[in-house]
Amino acid sequence: MQIKTDYRTAELSPVDRALCDHAIKLTRAPASITKADLDLLRGVGLSEAAISDATQVISYFNYINRIADGLGVDLEKGMPPAPSPAAPDPRPAR
Numbered sequence: 001m002q003i004k005t006d007y008r009t010a011e012l013s014p015v016d017r018a019l020c021d022h023a024i025k026l027t028r029a030p031a032s033i034t035k036a037d038l039d040l041l042r043g044v045g046l047s048e049a050a051i052s053d054a055t056q057v058i059s060y061f062n063y064i065n066r067i068a069d070g071l072g073v074d075l076e077k078g079m080p081p082a083p084s085p086a087a088p089d090p091r092p093a094r
Helices: 014-028 035-043 048-071
Strands: none
Touching: 014 035, 014 048, 035 048
């Protein structure tokens, strides 16, 4: 249950924790990923192929969620809506 509410409080292996950290950073600030971030993944034993696979899966989920949000696709039955951060109104001021 801890992983559902906050993975940082769950008992995860170093690999799983590093992947979760990577997913958060890649989702929230993709342009901030550096060689050092990838070195952290290598440091827990992930191969280049595993890092590539993980990054592609994380990126795909980000992409498809943005498509769904942008088109107003309904959530699956039983899924609570995610809290949305306050965003500036993109419409020009009048």
